[in-house]
Amino acid sequence: MVRFDDLALFDRAAALGSFSDAAREAGLLPGQASAAIQRLERELGIRLFARSTRSLRLTAEGERYLPHARAALGSLRAGQDELRAEDPELRGVLQVATPSDLGRNVLLPWLAAFRRQHPKLVLRLFMSDRVTDVFKEPVDIAVRYGPPPDASFVALPLATGNRRVLVASPGYVQRCGRPASVDDLAGHACLTYALSSRIHDRWTFFDGEQRLVANVRGPIQSDDGEL
Incomplete structure (x- = not known):
């Protein structure tokens, strides 16, 4: 897969005629810039530059590819600029799965307050004691009792002092x-x-x-x- 940073280094190295200058501009070491270009060449299956100890120039394939690389970079940067220019307020749909008792008795007031802070956000709640598979079902956040079952999950404690009590009528x-x-x-x-x-x-x-x-x-x- 072609990396955005590798494309950017290719563009600047072509403009400056130097890996060292392109690396310096990007805050990298010359060897890192050279490795990025080599990675891009491997991905494309072509040589982009003809290198010598004194000069660096684009190959014919590099000259043909450069306009496409610059167009791709321009499109990606335009997308970034458009996102940054948008209202930073949260919007869209947030899907939350939670145990039924915890959801009704604890989370609902919190979520109502959160919704008031972010009126453009739509909350979709799944309140059930069934354990939702976060990989197979459309859930953004899942609330669970106990430690996470998978070490790869990003988990934060919500109620560390949660206790259950034994009662009888x-x-x-x-x-x-x-x-x-x-x-x-x-x-x-x-x-x-x-x-x-x-x-x-x-x-x-x-x-x-x-x-x-x-x-x-x-x-x-x-x-x-x-x-």
Whole structure:
């Protein structure tokens, strides 16, 4: 693939008649400019310059290619100038995937405020506990619980102090009693979380630095984390 910077160096080297002068103008070393031209020549499969110890001139192929290179550079620069001249305000469609409970209870007020700051932006929200595949589905930002599953993701912490609490209705406690320890949960009817045919029936607790795990079960399962 032809690089923009290589084209620019080719243009300036042709205009100045020197790799060294073109490199100096671009803030590069002469060897870097020479390597860029060689890379461009390999990509095109032609020799652009006839080199000697005292002179540098375009080959016939280089002379034919130069107008096309300059036209391409001009078009790219015109596009950059047009983008810079536009209103810098955010616009377009931003697609966000988030767990349903976090989206409704935490993110909605934030997103509403963000939308007021950027009225030309359209927000498209996907609120579901299903884990969205960011590579296969049209999602720009995905909010997840826990650490990112892929080290190549660009991830930022959103709520580092997020905690889940164990609750029971007063009627259930009156009928079945209150569990006194994590181990007692095995004898209680627990509401388990089901997602993508997997039942999340291992609950983790921490007592200081000690990690405690309870294997739970119950007659009701749900795919909604808020429930």
